[in-house]
Structures are given as structure tokens and as C-alpha cells.
Amino acid sequence: MVKIQYQFKRSTPLRFLSHLDQQRLFQRAFRRANIPVAYSQGFNPHPRMSFALAMSVGLTSDSEYGEVIVSTDINVDSFISRMNHVLPSGLEIVTAKICGEGVESLSASLYKSDYQIRVKVMPETDLGELAESVRMYLELPQILVQKRNKKGKFVEKNIRPFIESISVFPDSEIDHVNVKMTLIYIEQQCVKPEQVLASFNDQISAVFVIDPTIELHREKLLLKADA
Amino acid sequence: MNNYIEKNILPLVTKPITYLGNEVNAVHKNPSPEMIRFAFAFPDTYEVGMSHLGMKILYGLLNEEKDIWCERVFAPWVDMEEQLRQHNLPLYGLESMLPLNDYDFVGFTLQYEMSFSNILNMLELGKITQRSALREEDEPFVIAGGPCAYNPEPLADFIDLFVIGEAEEVILKIMAAHREWKNTGGNRQDFLKRVAQIEGVYVPAFYQVNYDEQTGLITAFEPIVKEAPSIIRKQFIEDLNNAYFPEKIVVSYTETVHDRISYEIFRGCGRGCRFCQAGMIYRPTREKTVPTIQAKIKALIDATGYDEVSLSSLSTGDYSEIEALIKNLVCDYTDGKVSISLPSLRIDSLSIEMLEEIQKVRKTGLTLAPEAGTQRMRDVINKGVTEENLLDTVRTAFEKGWGHVKLYFMIGLPGETLADIEGIADLGQKVVDEYFKIDREERNKSLKVVLSTSSFVPKPFTPFQWMGQNTQEEFKQKQRHLKASIKDRKISYSWHDSGVSFLEAVFARGDRRLGSVLEKAHQKGCRFDGWGECFDLQKWMDAFVEAGVDPDFYALRNRDYSEILPWDFIDTGITKDFLQSEAEKAETALTTPFCPDTCSNCGIMEFKKGWKCNG
Numbered sequence: 001m002v003k004i005q006y007q008f009k010r011s012t013p014l015r016f017l018s019h020l021d022q023q024r025l026f027q028r029a030f031r032r033a034n035i036p037v038a039y040s041q042g043f044n045p046h047p048r049m050s051f052a053l054a055m056s057v058g059l060t061s062d063s064e065y066g067e068v069i070v071s072t073d074i075n076v077d078s079f080i081s082r083m084n085h086v087l088p089s090g091l092e093i094v095t096a097k098i099c100g101e102g103v104e105s106l107s108a109s110l111y112k113s114d115y116q117i118r119v120k121v122m123p124e125t126d127l128g129e130l131a132e133s134v135r136m137y138l139e140l141p142q143i144l145v146q147k148r149n150k151k152g153k154f155v156e157k158n159i160r161p162f163i164e165s166i167s168v169f170p171d172s173e174i175d176h177v178n179v180k181m182t183l184i185y186i187e188q189q190c191v192k193p194e195q196v197l198a199s200f201n202d203q204i205s206a207v208f209v210i211d212p213t214i215e216l217h218r219e220k221l222l223l224k225a226d227a
Numbered sequence: 228m229n230n231y232i233e234k235n236i237l238p239l240v241t242k243p244i245t246y247l248g249n250e251v252n253a254v255h256k257n258p259s260p261e262m263i264r265f266a267f268a269f270p271d272t273y274e275v276g277m278s279h280l281g282m283k284i285l286y287g288l289l290n291e292e293k294d295i296w297c298e299r300v301f302a303p304w305v306d307m308e309e310q311l312r313q314h315n316l317p318l319y320g321l322e323s324m325l326p327l328n329d330y331d332f333v334g335f336t337l338q339y340e341m342s343f344s345n346i347l348n349m350l351e352l353g354k355i356t357q358r359s360a361l362r363e364e365d366e367p368f369v370i371a372g373g374p375c376a377y378n379p380e381p382l383a384d385f386i387d388l389f390v391i392g393e394a395e396e397v398i399l400k401i402m403a404a405h406r407e408w409k410n411t412g413g414n415r416q417d418f419l420k421r422v423a424q425i426e427g428v429y430v431p432a433f434y435q436v437n438y439d440e441q442t443g444l445i446t447a448f449e450p451i452v453k454e455a456p457s458i459i460r461k462q463f464i465e466d467l468n469n470a471y472f473p474e475k476i477v478v479s480y481t482e483t484v485h486d487r488i489s490y491e492i493f494r495g496c497g498r499g500c501r502f503c504q505a506g507m508i509y510r511p512t513r514e515k516t517v518p519t520i521q522a523k524i525k526a527l528i529d530a531t532g533y534d535e536v537s538l539s540s541l542s543t544g545d546y547s548e549i550e551a552l553i554k555n556l557v558c559d560y561t562d563g564k565v566s567i568s569l570p571s572l573r574i575d576s577l578s579i580e581m582l583e584e585i586q587k588v589r590k591t592g593l594t595l596a597p598e599a600g601t602q603r604m605r606d607v608i609n610k611g612v613t614e615e616n617l618l619d620t621v622r623t624a625f626e627k628g629w630g631h632v633k634l635y636f637m638i639g640l641p642g643e644t645l646a647d648i649e650g651i652a653d654l655g656q657k658v659v660d661e662y663f664k665i666d667r668e669e670r671n672k673s674l675k676v677v678l679s680t681s682s683f684v685p686k687p688f689t690p691f692q693w694m695g696q697n698t699q700e701e702f703k704q705k706q707r708h709l710k711a712s713i714k715d716r717k718i719s720y721s722w723h724d725s726g727v728s729f730l731e732a733v734f735a736r737g738d739r740r741l742g743s744v745l746e747k748a749h750q751k752g753c754r755f756d757g758w759g760e761c762f763d764l765q766k767w768m769d770a771f772v773e774a775g776v777d778p779d780f781y782a783l784r785n786r787d788y789s790e791i792l793p794w795d796f797i798d799t800g801i802t803k804d805f806l807q808s809e810a811e812k813a814e815t816a817l818t819t820p821f822c823p824d825t826c827s828n829c830g831i832m833e834f835k836k837g838w839k840c841n842g
Contacts, residue, residue: 012233013247013249014244014249014480016237016238016243016244016247017244017480018244018481020482021244021480021481021482024480024482025251025480027532027534028251028478028531028532028533028534029532030532031528031532031533031534032251032529032530032531032532039564045564057243058238086251086532088249088250088251089249090249211238212238212239213234213235213238213239215234
């Protein structure tokens with residue numbers, strides 16, 4: 001049994017995959033690529049594979065991580081080339097490595113995400129003023145948002161510790177802006193970039209138009225080991 | 228258009244990935260002006276359509292031709308339809324996103340009558356003129372095939388040409404005719420006249436139907452151009468073993484209704500159940516060999532990565548070498564990572580042992596279809612299953628640990644009495660009794676028996692094609708009676724009906740006068756009639772009134788054997804005399820044997836020279 005950790009990209013053609021769709025896709029791709037995936041024991045064996053994060057529908061990413069346990073030793077270069085040969089356009093494995101025993105699980109080793117967001121803004125938004133407002137937003141000692149807990153009750157959560165930086169850039173279209181954001185994982189918890197934009201709207205001024213056409217892209221996902 | 232839809236529309240709808248056509252094994256070609264563009268249209272959702280075997284076969288077959296690009300289009304779900312209409316965007320073929328009206332052909336597969344309103348809706352969304360008589364020269368040819376094409380008449384106003392029977396060979400002849408026609412520079416009429424001469428092709432515009440003014444019955448059905456034959460002969464593939472079957476099939480990203488490889492092991496069925504249209508129209512029975520099946524399944528698994536294969540046919544247990552096949556397949560996939568499933572098994576204990584061999588997993592649901600509650604009724608429909616068969620099967624199943632049994636029945640069968648309805652409840656009770664005969668230690672801890680009924684719809688080309696359907700009130704009464712007859716709390720009863728089967732009966736045996744009804748129902752917003760959340764019987768009833776068409780005339784009336792039926796011009800190879808003799812035998816509950824045991828002269832051997840069933 002060997003654990004392979006791989007980094008992959010997801011681009012526009014496949015951004016609408018759900019997490020489950022993507023799991024099924026990888027499972028079938030492993031089979032097409034003849035990767036000797038190990039199966040769990042029991043009545044209903046399932047392939048031993050997992051992802052660091054569940055990607056939301058619409059998200060593109062340059063940096064995602066997955067793990068698969070294989071039953072026989074396999075060369076990582078061959079793993080990469082065989083997988084990329086069978087993966088549909090829109091998914092690509094970038095790197096892979098064999099993990100030794102006792103390595104922390106992927107979800108426990110998350111550190112930071114760099115996002116690039118293209119979002120519609122209210123008419124006549126001035127980029128200079130927006131940058132200033134963002135600076136003010138980040139100076140807030142705490143940023144409370146309403147969040148449903150596991151029991152379904154609303155509780156307040158301070159999201160400020162999860163935000164490292166936000167900056168805004170112009171877009172080729174006048175009614176859009178680009179936002180770069182670095183968000184931090186703390187004890188496997190995080191905040192979503194569109195939640196940050198929504199809380200900016202609440203706390204400072206309603207600038208961002210948050211609807212399903214927002215374009216979210218993860219540029220980098222840092223693991224603790226990388227830091 | 229591509230980019231606009233991707234950015235502005237797909238984020239707003241459910242399952243956006245199903246509108247992109249970029250799945251594994253989807254075919255993309257570089258279009259050239261000479262290329263024939265074919266949109267294979269399935270008039271239901273992506274999830275339903277992608278489970279359909281016929282589409283996979285024809286998609287692969289057409290795309291083997293260098294100068295043909297076959298793409299797929301499904302009925303967009305209501306949210307996507309709303310977006311397309313709001314943005315005034317046309318429905319498009321998935322692979323190239325070409326608007327539907329830019330194709331040379333739009334080919335609909337007709338799997339069930341309740342999808343007809345979706346056809347009109349898809350034509351409208353694709354900006355194609357709905358009525359074929361009004362279609363412009365540069366519009367696509369709208370063609371159709373599949374089981375419901377055996378009575379094409381309700382769609383005669385909208386479809387340029389139908390393929391009657393198995394399309395694998397005919398479709399290529401139609402494509403060849405299109406190439407030739409393009410070179411001659413002819414018009415639409417010229418093309419239709421050309422293809423009307425291909426055996427198995429029906430061009431409804433070339434036929435004239437006359438009706439009796441008083442009774443509304445058909446008095447004549449005749450071709451009006453010399454190119455159109457008066458009888459259309461159904462097509463079937465003689466050598467199924469060597470017939471085309473794709474090695475690469477499109478692998479959906481989302482979960483489809485049948486999310487697995489479905490591999491057809493034989494076509495046709497020799498059981499002769501009298502209610503079953505498929506059992507008649509797909510005759511003769513033709514099998515693939517065990518080595519062919521093994522090799523093809525291997526190739527399909529390699530090309531798709533699926534981990535489940537379903538051996539499909541009308542009655543999988545009737546495959547002549549079923550035991551050898553299963554043994555070999557189990558041996559091919561001993562690692563247990565590919566599972567084999569057997570749909571459409573008949574009721575006998577052999578079935579349970581086969582299930583045991585291949586399904587080592589959960590023993591939850593076992594579904595059986597006795598179809599009728601009493602032996603008399605099962606003989607009427609020629610189901611050929613006895614109570615003993617059924618009880619043996621459930622006993623074996625209970626002994627092996629199953630605990631949940633679902634039994635399917637039809638109500639409203641010919642000559643049915645309340646005693647036959649009570650028989651359904653009795654059979655349920657006997658199944659419960661079998662469970663309690665098993666030792667407490669051996670049997671499953673919980674028992675659940677579900678009785679499920681559907682309302683019988685008489686279909687063309689079956690022995691019951693002349694029979695009037697029960698009224699909605701009769702069905703309700705029978706459902707109430709059955710519910711009241713069930714005494715045991717281990718038995719539950721479920722039924723489906725909300726007028727759907729009535730409408731199905733109208734369109735299954737309707738004629739071309741229903742065209743205006745379909746049109747009006749479409750204008751009232753009917754679509755996805757097979758979906759409970761969309762079906763609205765009242766809209767349909769209003770459409771009948773406005774069109775001046777009485778639906779009872781089609782659904783409820785007992786027809787005379789001498790009547791000209793709307794589908795009489797089609798020759799399926801099964802003679803009308805045979806169907807009538809079967810109907811008469813049904814009246815006295817006389818059964819007809821399984822084909823391989825005794826030939827009952829249905830007519831299929833005379834239909835094609837040199838054809839011999841079962842060897």
C-alpha cells in the first residue's frame with residue numbers, strides 16, 4: 001500500500017463539476033489509466049481516495065490536492081502521464097509524490113488559499129475609493145457574520161482572523177473588478193471568498209454584486225509543509 | 228454564443244455541466260461545409276436520455292462516418308428553458324453548441340408517449356418550424372424512430388420522416404441519400420421522395436387518411452405519391468452478433484438514471500406476454516455469443532472506467548447460455564471491483580441463484596413482476612408464471628437473507644374482475660406467510676412486502692390493441708378495493724396514476740387528428756408530462772376540447788377486429804391474424820408456449836425470406 005499525493009488544476013471547461021461528479025470522474029479515470037487503486041474492506045468496497053477540499057460548483061483552480069492509495073508500487077512520473085492521458089480537458093495533474101507513513105492528512109495540513117475573483121460591482125464604483133474602503137474593512141478589530149451552526153441555529157462568527165489580505169484591481173469591463181484575497185485555514189475551518197465580499201457589503205458599503213455569475217479562481221493552495 | 232452561455236447562463240441553472248457536451252468520449256469534429264450535421268434529440272432530461280442504449284449505438288455509428296457529425300441534444304430542464312427564452316437564445320446541440328435549426332437533421336427517439344410535448348417544445352426552442360408542411364427549405368429534416376414510431380400517426384404533422392424498426396442500417400441509407408440529394412441540388416420534397424423509397428422509411432406527408440364523418444373511423448389510408456409504398460416494413464438486424472456496437476460510450480459527469488454500462492446481450496423476446504409491445508415488435512429473438520459479449524464488455528470498461536455492467540435485454544434469464552455467460556464474467560472480474568447486474572429477470576429460483584453468484588452485496592430489495600394476482604389473469608396475459616414459481620422464488624430469497632420484496636402488478640387488464648384484484652392482496656399475504664415459515668435465526672430481521680400497481684395501457688401491435696382501457700373511475704375503484712383487501716401490516720401498497728396512463732392510452736393508439744391537440748397542449752405550456760411536478764391533466768383536457776377531439780374515442784373504446792387501425796400500414800412481421808388469435812385465446816385464458824419450445828406461427832419467419840428462429 002502506497003499513498004500518492006497529487007496536485008491538480010481545474011479550468012473553465014470543468015468548473016461546473018460538483019464535488020461528487022469530480023469524485024466519480026477521478027474514480028473512473030484511475031480505472032481507465034490502470035492505476036491499481038486499493039479498495040476498502042467490507043461488503044461494499046470503495047476505492048481509497050480523497051481530496052483536500054470539496055471544490056464548489058463554478059470554482060476554477062491552479063492548485064488542488066488529492067490522495068489515492070495504490071496496492072502496488074507505482075512510479076510517480078508514470079502516474080502523472082497515465083492520468084493526464086485519460087483525464088478530460090479541464091483537469092490536469094501537475095505534480096505527484098509518494099507519501100510516507102504517518103504523514104498528516106490533507107485536510108489537516110491546509111494552510112492558506114490565494115483567490116482571484118472577478119465580480120460585478122455597483123455602477124460608478126471608483127476603484128481608488130474601493131481600495132480605501134477595503135483598507136478600512138481590514139482595520140476592523142473584528143468582523144462578525146451570521147452563521148448557522150450544526151444544529152441549524154444562527155451564531156455569530158468573527159471572520160477577521162481568517163482573512164490575511166484583500167486587494168482590488170481594475171477589469172477590462174467597467175462594471176467588474178478583480179479582487180485578490182488570501183484566506184487562512186485555522187483548525188480546518190475557513191471562510192469562503194464570496195462570504196468575505198458579502199460581509200464587506202454589510203460592514204462598509206454594498207459594492208459587490210454577489211450572484212452565481214461571480215468568477216472564483218484559486219491561484220494557490222498552501223499546505224503547512226510548504227510554509 | 229458558447230462563451231456567453233458559459234459565463235451568464237449556466238451559473239444560474241441546476242446541473243450546468245450537462246449543457247456543455249464535453250464529457251469523456253463525447254465526439255468533437257472539425258466541421259466542414261460538406262459535413263452532414265446530425266442532432267440526436269432525446270425528448271427528456273439529460274439524466275434520462277444518457278441512460279438510453281439506442282442513443283449510444285446510433286451516436287457511435289454515425290460518428291464512425293468521417294463526413295457526419297452526430298451530436299446530442301436533450302430537453303432542457305425548466306430552469307434552463309426559462310433562461311434560453313429570457314435571453315432569446317436557441318436550443319443547441321451540446322458538442323458544438325450549434326443552434327438546432329442549423330443542423331441537417333434533428334432525429335428524435337420516441338421512447339414513451341409522454342415525451343411528445345417535449346418534442347414540440349424542443350422544436351420551438353430550437354427555432355424550427357413545428358409543422359413539417361410549413362418548414363422552409365433551409366430548415367433541418369426532423370426525423371424520428373424508436374418504439375413509439377410503430378404508431379407514428381399522432382406525430383405525423385411534425386415529423387418529416389420516421390424510421391420503422393431498428394435503425395442501424397436504415398439510418399446510413401438515409402445519410403447516403405442525403406449526400407446524393409445534396410449533389411443534385413433538389414428541394415425538400417425531392418429528398419423526401421428519395422427516402423420514401425428506402426424500406427422502413429415512412430414519410431407521413433405522402434399519405435392521405437379518410438374518415439367516416441359519422442363514426443370518426445378511418446375509411447382509407449393511402450399513399451398519394453408514387454414513391455411512397457402502401458405498406459411500410461419494419462427493419463431488423465439479422466446478424467446482431469456482428470452488428471455495430473460502440474466501444475467508446477460517452478461517460479456522463481453527473482449521475483444518470485442508469486449510471487453504468489448497459490450491454491445488450493440479445494434482442495427480441497419469445498415469451499409472448501400479450502400486454503407487452505416490446506415482446507412483439509422486437510421479434511425475432513437474436514442473441515450475441517458469449518465471447519462477443521465478454522470482449523465487448525472488456526473494451527467498454529477500458530474505455531469508460533465504469534465499475535458496473537448491466538446485461539440488458541427484454542428478459543435476461545432467457546439468454547440461452549446465461550449460466551455460462553455469468554460464470555465467465557464472474558471469472559473475468561474476480562477482483563470484485565466490477566459488478567454485473569441483471570435487470571429484467573423472470574420469476575424462477577434459478578434467477579435467485581444467479582443473483583447470489585454475482586451480487587455478493589446488500590440483500591435489501593428484490594423486485595418481481597407477476598403482473599397479475601390470479602392464475603387465471605396471468606394466463607389471460609400469457610405471463611407464463613405460476614404462483615408456485617413465485618413462492619419458490621421468494622422462499623429461496625428469504626432463506627438467503629432477503630427481507631424486502633416488491634411485487635409489480637397491472638390493473639385494468641382485459642376481463643379483470645374484483646376477484647383478480649383481491650388475488651393481488653392474497654398473493655402479497657402468501658409471500659408474508661413464506662417469510663414466517665423460515666426459521667427465525669435464518670431469515671432477515673425485518674420484512675417488508677410492497678405491492679405496486681400501474682394502470683394498464685393497451686398498445687399497438689399487441690393482442691390487446693383492440694381493447695378499451697378502463698376509465699379513471701374504474702381504476703380508482705380497483706385501487707380502493709385492493710387497499711381494502713390488504714390485511715397484514717407488513718404489506719404496503721403503492722400505485723401510480725394521475726391521468727398519465729389515460730393520456731398515454733390516447734397517444735399510443737391515436738391517429739393524426741391528435742396533432743392539433745398536441746399543438747394546443749404545447750401552447751398551454753405542457754411539457755415533461757412524464758414528470759409528476761410538471762404534468763397537468765386539466766391543460767390536456769382543455770386542449771382536447773379546443774381541438775374538438777374526444778380522447779375517449781382513442782383510449783376507452785373497444786375496437787372491432789375489422790376496423791382500420793391507424794398503424795395498420797406498418798408490417799412488423801407479426802401478422803394481424805396472429806394477434807387476433809392471441810386476443811381470442813386470452814378471452815378463455817388459453818396460454819401460448821415460449822417460442823423455443825413450440826413455434827406458434829406469429830409470422831416473423833415468413834416476413835423475411837430465409838430467416839429461421841432459434842437456430
